[in-house]
Each structure stands twice: as structure tokens, then as C-alpha cells.
Amino acid sequence: MSYKSNVRYVLKNTNSKGIGCVNLEIVFIHKENKKKIRRYVNTGQYVGKNDFDTNGIKSYRHSLKSAKLLVEKKKIEIEELLRNLELNNGEITPDIYDTAQRINEDAKKDIFQLFDKFIEYKTKKVESRTIQKYNTLKVVLEEFIPQKKHKSTYTTDITEDFLENLTNYLSDKKDLSINTIAKYQSVLNTFMDYLTDTLKVNKNLAYKEYQKISRKKESESKVVLLKEHVQKIIDWIPEDKTLETVKDLFLFQIVTGVRISDLFRISKYFVKNQLLSFQMYKTTTTVNIPLHPMAKEILIKYNYKLGAICKEIGENQYNTYIKDVCKQAGLTEEVSKLRITLNKKIPVETPLYKLVSSHVGRTTFVTNCLISGISPFIVMGYTGHRKIETLHYYMKIAGDVSQDAFIKYKEYFTFK
Numbered sequence: 001m002s003y004k005s006n007v008r009y010v011l012k013n014t015n016s017k018g019i020g021c022v023n024l025e026i027v028f029i030h031k032e033n034k035k036k037i038r039r040y041v042n043t044g045q046y047v048g049k050n051d052f053d054t055n056g057i058k059s060y061r062h063s064l065k066s067a068k069l070l071v072e073k074k075k076i077e078i079e080e081l082l083r084n085l086e087l088n089n090g091e092i093t094p095d096i097y098d099t100a101q102r103i104n105e106d107a108k109k110d111i112f113q114l115f116d117k118f119i120e121y122k123t124k125k126v127e128s129r130t131i132q133k134y135n136t137l138k139v140v141l142e143e144f145i146p147q148k149k150h151k152s153t154y155t156t157d158i159t160e161d162f163l164e165n166l167t168n169y170l171s172d173k174k175d176l177s178i179n180t181i182a183k184y185q186s187v188l189n190t191f192m193d194y195l196t197d198t199l200k201v202n203k204n205l206a207y208k209e210y211q212k213i214s215r216k217k218e219s220e221s222k223v224v225l226l227k228e229h230v231q232k233i234i235d236w237i238p239e240d241k242t243l244e245t246v247k248d249l250f251l252f253q254i255v256t257g258v259r260i261s262d263l264f265r266i267s268k269y270f271v272k273n274q275l276l277s278f279q280m281y282k283t284t285t286t287v288n289i290p291l292h293p294m295a296k297e298i299l300i301k302y303n304y305k306l307g308a309i310c311k312e313i314g315e316n317q318y319n320t321y322i323k324d325v326c327k328q329a330g331l332t333e334e335v336s337k338l339r340i341t342l343n344k345k346i347p348v349e350t351p352l353y354k355l356v357s358s359h360v361g362r363t364t365f366v367t368n369c370l371i372s373g374i375s376p377f378i379v380m381g382y383t384g385h386r387k388i389e390t391l392h393y394y395m396k397i398a399g400d401v402s403q404d405a406f407i408k409y410k411e412y413f414t415f416k
Contacts, residue, residue, distance in 0.1 A: 002030070002031045002032070002091055002093075003028040003029060003030055003031060003037075003091070003092055003093050003094070004028075004029050004031060004092075005026060005027065005028050005029070005082050005092055005097075006026075006027055006029075007024055007025070007026050007027075007075055007078050007079050007082070008024070008025050008027070008054065009022060009023075009024065009025070009052070009054065009055065009056040009057075009071070009075070010022075010023050010024075010025045010040075011023070011047070011049060011052045012040070014049055017048075018048050018049045018050065019046055019047065019048050019049075020046065020047070020048075020049060020052070021042060021043070021044070021045070021046050022043045022045045022046070022047060022052065022056070022057065022067075022071050023040045023041060023042055023043065024040065024041040024043060024071075024074060024075055024078055025038055025039075025040055026038065026039040026040070026041065026078065026082070026097070028092070028093065028094045028097070037094045039094065039097060039098075041074065041078060043070065043071045043074050044070075045057070045067040045070060045071050047064060047067065051064055056068065056071055056072065056075075057071055081097075081100065082097070085097060085100055103199065103200050103201055106199050106201045107201040109201075110152040110153055110154055111141065111145075111152075111153045111154065111155070111157075111158070112138065112141070112142070112153075114155070114195060114199070114201070115134075115138050115141070115191065117199075118134070118191050118194050118195075119131060119134050119135065119138070121194065121198070122134060122194075129283075129284055133183070133187055134187060134191070137184055137187045137188060137191070140170070140174070140184065141166075144165075144166055144169050155192075155195055155201065155202040155203075155204050156204050158192065158204055158206060158207055159204070159206050160206045160209065160210050162206075163185075163188075163206065163207060163210045164210070166188075167181060167185070170184060173316070174316070176359075177222075177359055182212065185212045186212075188207065189207055189208075189212075192207045192208075222363050222393055222394075223352075223355045223356060223357075223360050223363065224360065224363045224364050224366075224367040224368075224394070224397060225254070225331070225356070225360060225364040226367075226368070226371075227368065227371075229331055229352070229364075230251075230254055230364065230368075232329045232330045232331060233247060233250070233251060233254075233325065233326065233329045233331075234251065235329075236325075236328060236329035236330070238325070238328070242313070242321065243321060243324060243325055243328070245302075245309060245313070246313070246318060246321040246322060246324075246325055247325045247329075248298045248301065248302070249263065249298075249306060249309070249310060249318070250322050250325060250358070250361055251294060251298065252266075252294075252295055252298045252299075252306065252361075253358065253361025253362060253364075253365070254361045254364045254365055255292035255294050255295045255365065256276055256289050256291075256292065256295050256365065257289065257361070257362045257365030257366060257369075257382055257383050258276070258289075258361075258362070259280070259281070259282060259358075259359070259362055260310075260315060260318070260358040260359070261280075261281040261282055262278065262280055262281055262282075263306060263307070263310055263358070264307050264310045264311055264315070265278070265281065265307045266299075266304070266306035266307045266310075267304055267305060267306075267307050267308075268304035268305075270304075271291070271299065271304065274290070274291055275288045275289060275290060275291060276288070276289040276290075276291055276295070277289075280384050283384055283386075285384040285386070287381065287382060287383070287384045288381070288382075289382045290382075315358075318358060319357045319358055322356055322357060322358060322360075323353055323354060323356055323357075326352070326353035326356045327351075327353040331351070331352045331353040331356065332351045332352065332353060333351065333352055334349050334350065334351060334352075335347075335349075335350050335351075335352065335355070362383070363394070365382075365383075366379060366383055366391065366394045367394045367397050369382070370391070370394055370395055370397075371397075376388060376391050376395060379391065
């Protein structure tokens with residue numbers, strides 16, 4: 001459909017005293033059927049009906065000169081906008097104008113206002129689990145952006161420096177794995193693509209140029225504790241009550257493989273028929289984990305209220321305390337002396353305890369299940385992993401450590 005447009009002054013919402021608001025009426029006239037479609041722009045200028053005519057505000061009163069100039073300037077801006085839209089699109093229509101106005105309004109919004117709009121848009125298109133990921137990233141951004149220094153953050157602020165600092169924050173402050181950081185970066189890119197391609201309010205493409213963490217490096221970066229490391233933690237007797245609690249919570253993770261997001265939810269309702277049975281927070285997969293004797297002791301010791309205790313400590317503090325526990329338990333050997341291979345970028349003199357976080361409880365559980373001879377497919381049932389490929393790294397460690405694997409085979413496969 002092809003239209004022509006014109007802009008004129010109108011006085012709207014006149015009150016009992018004859019004072020109204022000056023609006024610009026944009027009339028789109030269809031070139032064939034002559035149908036008219038109107039749009040209105042509020043100028044914010046109020047005058048009496050005696051001071052207004054079809055040419056706008058009358059100029060004979062000195063007190064109205066400023067308002068007259070503002071209204072005329074706004075009319076010129078609207079007419080120029082319409083001309084540019086027609087040149088850029090080959091035509092002008094009400095829809096083209098409406099889209100331009102929406103983009104203009106959205107461009108004034110900060111990142112968090114746009115993120116709310118993004119989540120609202122995606123809610124109709126993706127699963128609730130994906131929306132949960134979007135909300136988690138928003139919370140992370142709210143924690144990361146220094147509110148005291150920046151009242152608002154806009155798309156122009158998402159520079160490569162911003163992205164690098166965010167990556168460092170996730171790695172150093174949040175102590176997240178490379179794989180988790182990569183997922184956050186992927187979600188952020190989805191959000192930025194929405195701003196760029198769907199809303200068309202972003203022209204800052206730094207996020208596309210930023211070199212993101214590769215998930216392929218994950219296989220070189222997992223830290224696990226072997227049986228001798230766990231024994232040191234068990235043998236260490238803490239004098240501090242908080243460290244004693246953290247030690248118990250971390251050992252519970254080591255013998256159950258639960259993520260911290262699930263540890264924070266553990267209660268008596270999770271224990272069913274000598275199993276830890278629940279729907280995982282991250283993936284919504286239901287798992288049934290046999291309770292190790294140590295796990296039972298810890299549950300009873302804390303009256304099954306592990307989740308409530310974890311919440312009192314807090315996630316960040318919990319990870320800090322885990323390092324204290326491992327250090328005082330004697331996990332101080334340098335990475336160069338470990339029986340597992342870590343990322344080559346980690347300095348060889350780094351002590352093991354500095355690399356330990358809550359997620360190491362899960363990697364330790366998986367690895368030692370495999371070392372003990374449990375089938376990877378059974379382990380997947382415990383951990384909720386959906387692809388056997390995810391366990392390849394742990395299987396390699398288990399193979400490297402279990403030098404007696406063939407001895408077990410010979411003992412089993414012996415004939416009379």
C-alpha cells in the first residue's frame with residue numbers, strides 16, 4: 001500500500017477553561033482509496049483556544065513566542081523524519097512510521113529495561129527452563145554492574161572491555177567453570193542479537209567481535225579430587241564451627257555429586273527409600289542417587305536441613321570457605337605434582353586448594369564413581385547427564401588412575 005503524508009497542528013484535550021495541548025497530527029492518505037490514518041505527537045505545550053489556529057500558536061503574544069518556536073521545531077523534525085523514512089524504505093506507511101517511533105522509544109531504555117522486554121518477548125517462544133537462564137543472566141548483570149558508579153547502562157556501554165571484565169567477574173568472583181561462563185556468554189549474545197536484529201535499537205557490535213571462551217577448553221580445565229585428597233579432608237578436624245559445617249557440606253557433594261544449586265534445596269523431602277531423589281534445578285531432570293553412608297551421617301547430623309544451612313552461608317562465601325577447608329586439610333601440593341592434567345595456562349606452582357570450588361564436589365563424585373568401576377551409563381543416571389560424551393574427560397582420568405583395571409578384569413574373567 002502506498003501513502004502520502006502531511007503534518008498539521010491540532011489542539012487536543014481542551015479543558016473547561018479553553019486550555020488544550022498542542023499536538024501534531026500526522027495524516028497518512030492512501031493514494032488509491034484515499035483512506036486516512038492518523039497519528040498524534042504530543043508537543044507538551046499548552047495554550048488557550050483563542051491563542052491557537054490551524055497555523056499553530058498565534059505569535060502576537062510575547063509570552064507564547066517560546067512555545068511557538070518549540071512547536072514549529074517539532075513539526076520540522078517530524079516532517080524530516082517522514083521524508084527520511086520514505087527515502088530509506090521507498091514508501092511511507094503508518095506501519096513504517098510506528099516501527100520507527102517504537103525503535104526511538106526503545107533506544108532510550110537502559111539494559112535492564114530492555115532485558116525485561118526481551119524476556120517478555122521470549123516467554124511466548126521458548127521453554128520455561130530457557131526463561132530461567134535469561135533471568136539468571138539478568139541477576140548476574142545486576143550484581144556485576146557497579147550501580148554506584150553508573151545509574152544506567154545502555155547498549156553503547158557493552159564494549160569489549162565490558163565483556164572482558166564480565167568474563168573475569170564470572171571466573172574470579174563467581175568462581176564459575178569455563179563451560180558455565182560460555183553458556184552465560186551465549187545467552188548474552190542471544191539478548192544482544194534481539195536488540196540488534198529484532199528491536200533494531202543496537203548498532204554496537206562489540207559483542208560479535210569479542211573472542212568468547214571456547215567450551216572445547218573445558219576438557220582441559222576440570223579439577224577433581226582423588227581418594228587421597230578426600231581422605232585428607234575427612235581426617236582434618238576443624239576448630240572453627242563454620243569450617244566444620246562447610247567441610248561436611250562439601251563432603252556431602254563429593255559423595256552425592258549434587259550441584260550447589262541443588263545443595264541449597266536439600267531437605268528431608270529429598271530422601272526417599274535410601275535414595276536422594278529430586279528434580280534437578282538446572283535441567284529439571286529427575287535423579288535418584290544412592291546415599292553413601294557418609295551422606296546419611298551428614299543428613300542426620302544437620303537434621304536434613306542442608307539447604308537452609310547453605311542459604312545462611314551464601315554461595316560466594318561457601319566457595320571461599322571451601323578453599324580454606326582444603327588448604328587447612330593439606331591440599332597444598334602444586335598442580336605440577338598432581339596425577340591429573342589441568343589447563344596448561346594454570347601456573348605449575350599453583351596449590352591445589354586454590355582451584356577447588358563447590359563444583360569440584362560434583363566432578364570428584366563422577367570421577368571416583370568411574371574409578372571404582374561403576375558403569376558410565378549408571379553414573380549418568382546419578383548425575384543427570386544426557387550425553388555419554390560429557391563423561392569422556394572423567395573416563396580418561398579414571399583410566400589413567402586405575403592402572404589395576406586389567407587386574408580386575410583378569411580376576412573376574414578367570415576360568416577353572
